[in-house]
Every structure is written in structure tokens, then in C-alpha cells.
Amino acid sequence: SINMDDIIREGNPTLRAMADEISLPIEKEWITLGEKMLEFLRNSQDPVKSEEMGLRGGVGIAAPQLDVSKRIIAVLVPNDDLENPASLIEEILYNPKIIAHSVQKACLKDGEGCLSVDREIQGFVVRYARITVQYTNKDGETKKIKLRGYEAIVVQHEIDHLNGVMFFDHINELEPFKLEKGVLVLE
Ligand SMILES: O=C(O)C[C@@H](Cc1ccccc1)[C@H](O)SCc1ccccc1
Numbered sequence: 001s002i003n004m005d006d007i008i009r010e011g012n013p014t015l016r017a018m019a020d021e022i023s024l025p026i027e028k029e030w031i032t033l034g035e036k037m038l039e040f041l042r043n044s045q046d047p048v049k050s051e052e053m054g055l056r057g058g059v060g061i062a063a064p065q066l067d068v069s070k071r072i073i074a075v076l077v078p079n080d081d082l083e084n085p086a087s088l089i090e091e092i093l094y095n096p097k098i099i100a101h102s103v104q105k106a107c108l109k110d111g112e113g114c115l116s117v118d119r120e121i122q123g124f125v126v127r128y129a130r131i132t133v134q135y136t137n138k139d140g141e142t143k144k145i146k147l148r149g150y151e152a153i154v155v156q157h158e159i160d161h162l163n164g165v166m167f168f169d170h171i172n173e174l175e176p177f178k179l180e181k182g183v184l185v186l187e
């Protein structure tokens with residue numbers, strides 16, 4: 001299974017490359033990789049396994065972070081209410097594309113981090129508040145989902161990795177906590 005040693009860190013040029021589309025039908029190699037990426041996220045969110053394996057918590061991961069310059073991301077955003085532990089979004093997305101988005105922007109109150117960045121970088125990472133994402137799932141079906149809130153932020157963070165964009169590229173250098181009018185701040 002994937003562990004922190006498999007995750008490349010800033011400075012590795014793969015993190016700044018434009019990742020290649022996956023050709024259809026999706027080859028077995030990419031199905032297997034996607035499943036391993038999702039398993040990593042599950043392990044990273046499991047208190048026992050993450051401790052055993054020394055994993056940083058992850059709600060998303062992109063293939064370039066594994067030095068694979070292909071347009072594959074996995075997301076596992078659990079919902080916080082423990083009543084129905086069914087996760088909010090648990091998906092492997094092949095060739096994800098933002099096909100529509102709100103004018104309104106949003107950011108996380110506490111900023112962002114990255115499994116490929118071993119330093120804290122403070123500041124608001126301003127993103128679209130709501131997005132429509134089109135992608136191919138592991139069964140080769142074309143899907144279209146609408147996201148808002150935290151899961152919209154996570155998916156944008158992961159799609160950025162496919163385009164060689166890091167979260168801190170979005171932070172205002174001179175005023176990291178400057179907020180334009182109307183930007184939603186998510187708790
Ligand atoms: O490096 C990655 O792509 C995985 C990031 C994704 C991410 C970070 C911040 C905001 C949105 C997405 C990791 O999930 S960062 C660690 C983490 C773990 C649990 C909750 C929030 C952030």
C-alpha cells in the first residue's frame with residue numbers, strides 16, 4: 001500500500017508538470033492505481049492504520065503526487081456527523097474537468113496544506129465556491145457532479161495538482177489574509 005515515502009515533495013518537477021489524459025477504455029494499471037490512492041486516503045483517516053503507517057491525514061490525493069503524471073485524483077471527504085458514517089464523497093476521478101463554476105469564491109478559514117509540502121504556509125487559498133465537475137469513473141462512465149463547501153475545495157486542490165498548480169500559488173503574497181468582498185470563509 002501507498003505510504004508517505006511514495007509521495008513526492010515540492011522541488012520534484014512532476015509537481016509542476018501538466019499531467020496527461022488517461023486514454024479510454026481505462027487500462028487496468030490506472031484502475032489499480034486509483035484504488036490504491038483511495039485505500040491510502042482510507043488508511044490515512046484510520047487512527048490505528050495512520051499511526052502504524054506514519055501517514056499524514058488526507059482527504060484527497062492526485063497521481064502526480066506519486067510521480068505519475070496522469071490525470072487521476074481520489075477524494076475521500078468524510079461527513080463529520082457520526083450518525084450516518086456514509087462518506088460525503090468517496091470517488092476516483094479520471095480526467096476530471098471543471099465545466100462550470102460560481103462567480104462567488106470561497107476559502108477555508110484555516111488555509112490549506114499539502115501532502116507534498118513539508119512546511120506550513122499560511123494564508124487564504126481562494127477558490128470557486130461551487131463547481132460542476134465532469135469526469136470518467138472506474139467503470140468508464142462519464143459523470144457530472146455539482147460540489148460546494150469543503151468537498152468543492154478539496155476537488156479543486158486535487159485538480160490543481162494535475163495542472164502543476166500548488167495551493168500556495170493562490171495566496172496573496174503581500175496580504176495572505178486579504179479577502180475580497182463576497183468571498184465565503186468556510187469553517
Ligand atoms: O496534498 C493533497 O493533495 C492532499 C491534501 C488535500 C487538501 C488539503 C487542504 C485543503 C483541501 C484539500 C490533504 O488532504 S491535506 C491534509 C488534510 C487532511 C485532512 C483534512 C484537511 C487536510
Ligand code: NI
Nearest residue numbers: 113114115116
Ligand atoms: Ni496537495
